[in-house]
Amino acid sequence: MRNLLLTIRFCGTAYHGFQVQKNALAVADAFQSVLRKVLKESPQIKGCSRTDTGVHANMFCISFQTEKQIPCDGLLWALNNNLPDDIGVISCREVPLDFHARYSCIGKRYLYQVYNAPFRDPFLDKRALLYQHPIDEKYLNEAAKYFLGTHDFATFCRADSTVEDTVRTIYDFHVTRQGPMVYFSVTGDGFLYNMVRILVGTLLAVSAGKIAPSEIPDIIASGNRERAGITVPPYGLYLDYVFYPPEDPRAGGEFSQEEMKL
């Protein structure tokens, strides 16, 4: 038995998230049908994360076990030749049998893209949030630093979530700008349901003057979802990096040249 790890990217516009759902097309459906075609078997695939409808991934990981001896390079080509054009496989490699795309993951980085301009860019339709009021990224970085460290993030979790342990650790959270594009980047050991979208919504509430940066510790401590900002739309959100040992998410991380295969 071999255990394979695929690193993929996908534009999520056409999908109802990664995980298989009833009556809705998911990224995992596309994968399972192509694996069935290429491997002539139907392995159970494990994704590194659930994602919401319309959320994108610059990097997403899938692991699955197979008896087939197809070489990793051959599988990479076969998958890319058979998958829909809005999903791409970046790398394929063999990993130890106890590796699991989700349970072995020690951290994730998310990116939220905001287009900060008076009018939309038609090429960013469903790929970035249009925000028409000025954003001072330096001021937002003052607010973002209050989220760093280990906290109970119940305030920043969708109200109907049933998860019991709402303590998470944020290693990095910062806002940068390139022209009209404003990027919210957050790295942590894990995230609650809608947590990244609520964190970004809260920083936009800071931008709008509704919340002062110094109020954030109190808002975190309150556990009251209503004191945080709105849940910004899913289409600006990108799973950006997935960390596995020995990489240390506290030190950041980037695609290696080898992984990008460019």
Place this chain on the structure above:
Amino acid sequence: MRNLLLTIRFCGTAYHGFQVQKNALAVADAFQSVLRKVLKESPQIKGCSRTDTGVHANMFCISFQTEKQIPCDGLLWALNNNLPDDIGVISCREVPLDFHARYSCIGKRYLYQVYNAPFRDPFLDKRALLYQHPIDEKYLNEAAKYFLGTHDFATFCRADSTVEDTVRTIYDFHVTRQGPMVYFSVTGDGFLYNMVRILVGTLLAVSAGKIAPSEIPDIIASGNRERAGITVPPYGLYLDYVFYPPEDPRAGGEFSQEEMKL
């Protein structure tokens, strides 16, 4: 009577080109229905160019006459609020009554985007051509310079075109690279049907070693469509800039800050 000039951008993926067609959605249809709603009249709109199905525009111009006294700024907001998200209006201004988006145009610049990598980027689906063999842009620039100047471009026109005058002037044609993205940029006084896509296909034939740069003058002179390269797919093509007097297309041109309204 007022004559208005709109500068727009659109992602062409969902449209059968700009011009109204039977039984197919065109960018002009979207505009006409929104103008009807906003102005309560149906002006005849003139586009700067026809575009093929799936072709995009970083800049496209529309002119139309109206009796309505709505201010340009108000019309800009109203159009952006009512148009589909894959079309955006950048600017609106009043122009002399004899201005015509197509007939007043003295030049155009097109951009063709090639993603030069072993595997596709899912975010470039329908926005760039994937080309998996190495491209040496310096070598292609040697070939591109043979196209400069005034020539009969019958070789580079779709074979069934009925246009009589196939003489055009190319002011600039060059290839640049940013990482895996290779950009073909061509500026001229006008272009024949499919001409830009055949020019790019011919440079890709040069890249593949099928045509030597020094053969190009002879290929131009032959008037034989079969000696040029293939017509590359429409989805990598962007109308990039539209020149009107007093701008001189021979000197290049860029959006002014005022036009971009950023």
